[in-house]
Amino acid sequence: MSSDPDHDPYQALRFPEYRWFLGGLVAFTMATQIQTLAMGWQVYHITRDPLSLGLIGLAEAVPFLGLCLVGGWAADRRDRRALTLLSMAVMLLGGLLLLGMNLGRVPRLVWPFYAIQALAGLGRAFFRPASQALATELVPREAYQNAATWRSSSFQLAQVTGPALGGLIFGFGSATLTYGVEVLLMLFALGTLSRVAPRPRVPSLAPILQSLGEGVRFVFTNRLVLGALSLDLFAVLFGGAVAMLPVFASEILRVGPEGLGILRAAPAVGSVAMGFWQAHHPPRNHAGRILLICVGAFGLCWVGFALSRVFAASLVLLVASGAMDSVSMVLRGTLVQTRTPPEMMGRVQAVNGFFIGSSNELGSFESGLAARLLGVVPSVVFGGLMTLGVVGAIAWRVPELRRLRRIAG
Numbered sequence: 467m468s469s470d471p472d473h474d475p476y477q478a479l480r481f482p483e484y485r486w487f488l489g490g491l492v493a494f495t496m497a498t499q500i501q502t503l504a505m506g507w508q509v510y511h512i513t514r515d516p517l518s519l520g521l522i523g524l525a526e527a528v529p530f531l532g533l534c535l536v537g538g539w540a541a542d543r544r545d546r547r548a549l550t551l552l553s554m555a556v557m558l559l560g561g562l563l564l565l566g567m568n569l570g571r572v573p574r575l576v577w578p579f580y581a582i583q584a585l586a587g588l589g590r591a592f593f594r595p596a597s598q599a600l601a602t603e604l605v606p607r608e609a610y611q612n613a614a615t616w617r618s619s620s621f622q623l624a625q626v627t628g629p630a631l632g633g634l635i636f637g638f639g640s641a642t643l644t645y646g647v648e649v650l651l652m653l654f655a656l657g658t659l660s661r662v663a664p665r666p667r668v669p670s671l672a673p674i675l676q677s678l679g680e681g682v683r684f685v686f687t688n689r690l691v692l693g694a695l696s697l698d699l700f701a702v703l704f705g706g707a708v709a710m711l712p713v714f715a716s717e718i719l720r721v722g723p724e725g726l727g728i729l730r731a732a733p734a735v736g737s738v739a740m741g742f743w744q745a746h747h748p749p750r751n752h753a754g755r756i757l758l759i760c761v762g763a764f765g766l767c768w769v770g771f772a773l774s775r776v777f778a779a780s781l782v783l784l785v786a787s788g789a790m791d792s793v794s795m796v797l798r799g800t801l802v803q804t805r806t807p808p809e810m811m812g813r814v815q816a817v818n819g820f821f822i823g824s825s826n827e828l829g830s831f832e833s834g835l836a837a838r839l840l841g842v843v844p845s846v847v848f849g850g851l852m853t854l855g856v857v858g859a860i861a862w863r864v865p866e867l868r869r870l871r872r873i874a875g
Contacts, residue, residue, distance in 0.1 A: 475745040477605075478613035483662050484604040488620045490659035491597070494554060495621055497651035498586070499628025501561060503730055504636055504644045505579050507723050510712045512576050516842060519709045520834015525580040526587035531820060533591035535678050538816020541596040542677070542809065545666050546603065549596035551659060556589035558652040565645040572641075595816040602803055602811055603665055611748060614799040618792055619741030625734030633727015681813025684806070691805055693864030694757065694798045695818060697856065701761045701794075704852035707768060707833045708733070713842050719777050732781045733788030740792040754870030757797045758861050764790040765853025772846035 478484050502522075509518050541549055560582045567573050605613045636644045685691055708730070715726035767787035774780045806814045836845035861868045 475612070478609045478616050481605050481609075484601070484613065486658055486661040487601060487604055488616060490655040491617065492620050492624045493651045493658060494655035495624030496628035496631070497561065497648045497655065498557070499625055499730070500632035500635075500644060500648045500651070501564065501586075503629050503632040503727060504641055504648075505564070505583065506709070506712045507636065507726060508573060508641060509576050509579050510716065512574065516710060516713050516837040517834040518576060519712060520837075521580060522583050523709055523834070525583040526590070528587065529584050530587035530591045533588065534595065534820045535681070535813070535816050536674075537592035538595040538599075538681060538813040538819070539674055539677050540592060541599045541812025541816070545664055546596045546600035546812065547659070547662050547665055549592055550600055551656060553589045553591075553593035553596065554652065554656055554659070557586050557593070558649065558656070560585045560589070561645060561649045561652055565642065565649055568641040568645055570642075594819040595812050598815040598819070599812040600662070600665070602808065604662070607804070610803045611796070611800040612745065614803065615741055615745045615748065615796050618795045618799065619738050619745065622734040622737035622741060622788065622792060626731045626738060629727045629730030629734075631727070633724050633730070637722060637724040637727070678813065681810055681817055684810060684814055685817045688805060689864055689866050690870065691802055693860055693867040694801050696864075697757070697761055697860045697867075698794060698798055700856040701765065701853045704765075704849040704856065707772070707846045707849060709833045710837055710842055710846060713837070714780070718775065718842070719780060721777055725777065728781065729784060732784035733791065736785035736788030736790075737792035737795075738788075739785075740789040741796070744793070744796055751871050753797055753872060754867045757794055757870075758857050758868060760790040760793040762854055762857040764794070765850040765857070767850075768853070769847050769850035772843050772850065 474480075479488075505522060506519055509522060510516075512518075537549075537553075563578075563582050563585075567578060573579070601613060601617060602610065631647070632644055635647055685695065711729050712726055715721050715723070715729055719725065719729075721729070764787050767783045767790065771780055771783040771787070774783060802814060802818050803811075833845065833849070836848065839845070840848065
């Protein structure tokens with residue numbers, strides 16, 4: 467990475483609507499992170515089974531993966547701002563249901579948590595492609611890489627503050643108060659994103675299956691895009707074990723819900739720091755090699771975390787994993803945006819979301835299942851080593867990605 471004296475690190479932030487968009491994204495992501503942390507703690511303490519944590523991810527993954535491509539189709543036919551707000555309202559309903567469940571009592575059943583998480587998956591199936599496609603309409607094309615950097619940094623900033631805030635409120639307050647804060651943040655996000663002007667679109671007359679097929683074919687015929695998405699899919703599917711953090715916090719590191727909030731926030735601390743670095747020093751050369759190295763280092767960080775029994779060392783490794791993941795997010799996001807025609811952005815972002823959703827939500831289920839079969843620590847070590855194998859396989863099978871020097875000018 468090198469510094470360019472003509473490079474404007476705040477290029478995307480000079481557009482007011484993009485600033486409103488980022489503000490809403492931060493508040494909304496904080497809310498969803500608080501919900502995930504509180505749900506994970508409650509479900510694990512009801513069941514004492516790590517597989518139950520994986521089932522939370524599976525409950526969200528099923529509707530998300532089933533409808534994500536439809537969400538992309540809708541984002542290319544309808545007002546992306548309206549779709550973003552509507553999908554946020556669906557997820558707000560889930561927060562209100564959790565708040566109602568915890569008013570004056572302690573939940574004893576786990577199935578309502580899974581049902582609410584499935585509702586969140588339904589909302590995310592439309593939110594992800596619509597919001598990501600909307601972001602490309604708020605800045606000019608030459609600002610895409612800078613916008614992707616700030617969007618990644620803002621997202622990760624919310625992942626720092628969300629879990630930390632949620633853990634503190636849950637630990638020193640109550641579940642009811644925690645979900646109440648979540649609802650307030652979602653309402654704030656809705657108000658902030660409503661400041662973005664409507665952007666009506668001229669809908670395509672093509673049948674839905676034909677339209678969806680165009681987006682899928684575009685991704686699968688572009689080897690660079692497909693290689694980058696496959697790298698993220700399999701690396702995070704095996705290497706990330708965020709869903710198991712309640713087990714580490716409760717039984718291995720013994721730091722309670724407050725410590726869980728800090729553990730959940732640690733990867734985002736590294737990601738935010740790396741995001742600010744990338745804003746000022748964007749990758750100019752050897753982008754493909756940097757991407758592969760960072761994903762491999764991400765897997766090694768999780769191996770080290772699984773073997774650590776010292777809270778401070780665990781935090782350092784999680785911070786490092788977040789820094790490596792930030793590079794991957796920015797490079798992959800810029801690669802997809804700069805190589806996608808604007809009229810297909812929603813559908814291609816939906817395919818992108820399908821890959822990322824598979825790695826995150828199904829990765830949570832894989833982590834829970836592997837922990838049940840192998841034990842928590844061996845399963846995380848195995849996943850990190852599998853990530854290294856994935857990096858080697860992608861570098862071998864997609865040499866174009868390995869040799870990629872520049873993504874954006």
